[in-house]
Amino acid sequence: MSFPEGFLWGCSTAAYQVEGGNAGSNWTAWERKKRLEPCGPASNSWELWREDVRALQELHANAYRFSVEWSRVEPHPGEYDEAVLERYALQAKALRLAGIRPIVSLHHFSEPAWLYERWPQGWLTDAPVGPFLDFVERVSGALRGEVSDWVTFNEPMVWLLFGYGLGFWPPGFRRGLSLERTFVHNGLIARVARAHNEAYRLLKADNPDARVSLAQNMVDLEPARANVADLGALQAWDRFMHGHLLDLAKSAGTLDFIGVNYYTRIYVRSSPFFPMGVMPCYGELERALGHRLFHLLGGRRGGRALTDMGWEVVPEGLGRVLGRLHRAYGLPLLVTENGIADATGLKREDFLREHVSAMGDAMAQGADVFGYLHWSLVDNYEWGSFAPRFGLYSVDKDAAYKRRPANGSKLFTQIAKTNASCLATNK
Numbered sequence: 001m002s003f004p005e006g007f008l009w010g011c012s013t014a015a016y017q018v019e020g021g022n023a024g025s026n027w028t029a030w031e032r033k034k035r036l037e038p039c040g041p042a043s044n045s046w047e048l049w050r051e052d053v054r055a056l057q058e059l060h061a062n063a064y065r066f067s068v069e070w071s072r073v074e075p076h077p078g079e080y081d082e083a084v085l086e087r088y089a090l091q092a093k094a095l096r097l098a099g100i101r102p103i104v105s106l107h108h109f110s111e112p113a114w115l116y117e118r119w120p121q122g123w124l125t126d127a128p129v130g131p132f133l134d135f136v137e138r139v140s141g142a143l144r145g146e147v148s149d150w151v152t153f154n155e156p157m158v159w160l161l162f163g164y165g166l167g168f169w170p171p172g173f174r175r176g177l178s179l180e181r182t183f184v185h186n187g188l189i190a191r192v193a194r195a196h197n198e199a200y201r202l203l204k205a206d207n208p209d210a211r212v213s214l215a216q217n218m219v220d221l222e223p224a225r226a227n228v229a230d231l232g233a234l235q236a237w238d239r240f241m242h243g244h245l246l247d248l249a250k251s252a253g254t255l256d257f258i259g260v261n262y263y264t265r266i267y268v269r270s271s272p273f274f275p276m277g278v279m280p281c282y283g284e285l286e287r288a289l290g291h292r293l294f295h296l297l298g299g300r301r302g303g304r305a306l307t308d309m310g311w312e313v314v315p316e317g318l319g320r321v322l323g324r325l326h327r328a329y330g331l332p333l334l335v336t337e338n339g340i341a342d343a344t345g346l347k348r349e350d351f352l353r354e355h356v357s358a359m360g361d362a363m364a365q366g367a368d369v370f371g372y373l374h375w376s377l378v379d380n381y382e383w384g385s386f387a388p389r390f391g392l393y394s395v396d397k398d399a400a401y402k403r404r405p406a407n408g409s410k411l412f413t414q415i416a417k418t419n420a421s422c423l424a425t426n427k
């Protein structure tokens with residue numbers, strides 16, 4: 001099928017995962033503390049950003065979503081590095097001149113270490129909201145004229161769940177037992193929604209034509225068993241992880257579109273042993289509990305092929321998620337992330353083809369999708385490890401970080417060039 005004229009085909013990255021040299025981030029301190037593989041030079045995109053633009057051109061991309069690194073822009077509280085801001089503005093300009101629309105994320109998991117040195121409770125209090133908005137204002141001013149598409153927060157619910165609920169990520173708070181109280185009743189989600197709303201207003205005040213949203217991680221959910229209890233658990237998890245924050249933003253009128261990050265589906269089971277009475281059967285949960293306990297507790301995983309992340313490949317789930325968002329919110333949608341960790345590269349073509357085709361089906365049924373951004377442009381640091389390979393380009397660290405087209409890049413180019421999904425059968 002063909003896509004509408006001007007449809008965006010591009011890639012997504014995040015500053016911390018590709019730039020390198022972001023030692024002022026709270027992630028760097030976390031890696032040390034948890035003895036994780038250090039991010040260090042990452043994919044060296046801070047130096048090699050022109051190579052990245054070239055790769056995007058090779059792919060025939062007309063959009064690129066990247067993020068600005070707060071700790072680089074503001075290395076010390078209240079001190080902004082103008083050279084860094086200029087460098088981001090230059091990158092955005094170069095993209096535009098190459099016919100590639102820059103889409104900029106302002107918060108993609110990584111935050112300045114100083115934020116938590118000053119306010120160890122982080123977003124559990126209002127303290128970070130002001131500094132975040134000051135940072136947004138600076139970036140907006142510096143990129144004025146170059147950028148008009150913004151994502152305020154990337155996957156705010158994943159960031160909060162991992163950082164403030166389960167303690168898997170910095171700042172490492174474990175509020176699992178009081179998940180609903182901390183996140184909903186005590187207003188953690190509402191605080192982030194407020195920061196998003198305010199950021200939206202700042203960006204629009206600078207440029208009324210700007211298109212602003214956030215990128216929500218959307219999982220395709222299935223009940224573990226076909227019964228009322230599991231359906232209820234599914235709805236509770238859907239509201240918690242997907243709906244709550246989007247509803248707050250929607251009712252504040254601060255979503256010009258919805259950014260959708262889609263990777264996989266999970267089964268959801270009602271269970272008294274889990275917070276909110278919900279057992280969301282993520283691959284990560286099975287790994288954390290161990291296979292036996294996971295199954296003893298009634299965990300269920302699907303039988304589809306798995307990616308190197310242990311995520312099931314379910315292309316039609318993307319269609320379902322887009323359809324559901326379309327019906328619930330009636331807003332334009334942008335696939336801000338979708339991709340596969342596949343070190344062999346052998347699964348990427350099918351993955352891409354099938355997900356693009358599922359997106360096309362959702363559009364044929366009325367979903368107003370205006371672009372697809374593949375995660376990711378280059379292999380990068382996957383929050384604790386370089387092992388997962390998501391890139392349409394590999395990065396050879398032993399050869400000056402040379403970018404080389406990986407499996408999937410040819411197909412992506414063909415799709416972007418023809419603005420059509422390229423089905424294996426040539427339909």
Ligand code: FCB
Nearest residue numbers: 014154155158217375382
């Ligand atoms: C998403 C994140 C992104 C990347 C992909 C694989 O959840 O937004 O940074 O890690 O997953």
